[in-house]
Amino acid sequence: MxxxxxxxxxxxxxxxxxxxxxxxxxxxxxxxxxxxxxxxxxxxxxxxxxxxxxxxxxxxxxxxxxxxxxxxxxxxxxxxxxxxxxxxxxxxxxxxxxxxxxxxxxxxxxxxxxxxxxxxxxxxxxxxxxIGFGGYRELITRDIAVAGVLRTLLEGADDMELLAHGLSIVCFRHRPHGMPPGELDEHNRRLAVELQRDGRAFIASTVVGGVTALRACIVNPYTTSADAAALLEAVRAAG
The missing domain is CATH 3.40.640.10 (Type I PLP-dependent aspartate aminotransferase-like (Major domain))
Incomplete structure (x- = not known):
């Protein structure tokens, strides 16, 4: 098992x-x-x-x-x-x-x-x-907190949809106003590629609940809450 x-x-x-x-x-x-x-x-x-x-x-x-x-x-x-x-x-x-x-x-x-x-x-x-175990606790806690900020920003955005979250991972998708639901999967797949090419942030695509999602995984101790906000702006710009 x-x-x-x-x-x-x-x-x-x-x-x-x-x-x-x-x-x-x-x-x-x-x-x-x-x-x-x-x-x-x-x-x-x-x-x-x-x-x-x-x-x-x-x-x-x-x-x-x-x-x-x-x-x-x-x-x-x-x-x-x-x-x-x-x-x-x-x-x-x-x-x-x-x-x-x-x-x-x-x-x-x-x-x-x-x-x-x-x-x-x-x-x-x-x-x-x-780093020490105390240092690891501080850094990992900070990563989870940054993911929490990203989750909060997503919950307050009418053009984003939060799909899943746990520990320092947040899965979501971009939902532009007026886009038909049947086009959202392809839109977010292309969006992930565009974001990776742009280079300002690395975000992967995945599948959550049968739909295409953008997956942010915070495991860099230098990532901040400001980076969480910048990620959503980069998503909107690429979208």
Missing amino acids: VASVGTVNTGAVDPLGAITDVFAAHGVWLHVDGAYGGPAGLLLPELTEVREQLRRVDSLALDPHKWFYVPVAAGLVLLRDDANARDAFSLVPAYLQAEPSADEPVWFSEYGLEQTRAFRALKVWAQVRH
């Missing part, structure tokens, strides 16, 4: 409490995709309940190159019991085998598909040492 803490499309967080209760009772492996939203679930006081439920899962995926502000690529999976992964992937040849020792370092090549691994952990370690 796979649950999500912050889906990449809309930032939705699954009800982990109910899910973990069911699958713990039945002995089913529960994996949580926290690639985007995991840092918020682990660090923010307002998500304490999520953090407590994460203690109960069997595995958790995180992408530090998303909300830990680390350069691409840096992915991570945490395992409650590493025996299954080691049994599945370990291919240590006889000439490298040795008797187990408490002093023997972990060979990460035994826990996945990659035999030779780059030192991706260094940039994660350096970033955590530099």
Whole structure:
């Protein structure tokens, strides 16, 4: 079973409490995709309940190159019991085998598909040492606050439609006055391309509830509330 803490499309967080209760009772492996939203679930006081439920899962995926502000690529999976992964992937040849020792370092090549691994952990370690967990809480909270400002601006705009929001993700679409509903999907698809070419803001297109949406994901600590307002002006200008 796979649950999500912050889906990449809309930032939705699954009800982990109910899910973990069911699958713990039945002995089913529960994996949580926290690639985007995991840092918020682990660090923010307002998500304490999520953090407590994460203690109960069997595995958790995180992408530090998303909300830990680390350069691409840096992915991570945490395992409650590493025996299954080691049994599945370990291919240590006889000439490298040795008797187990408490002093023997972990060979990460035994826990996945990659035999030779780059030192991706260094940039994660350096970033955590530099920013600290308190600093991460402040930056992630700020990102969510900027997304909240964008959401408020959208709710007050009669030419915009808010489609979904969660954590620091806001999905919406431009609805010019007088445009027939059947033309809105194509309009917003073209709008996303135009915005990317313009370069003032990067915004992706996606599908929410069966309609084309513009997706803003705030994961840059330098993004401000003024940028949220500037984004809507850029959308209007391109539209």
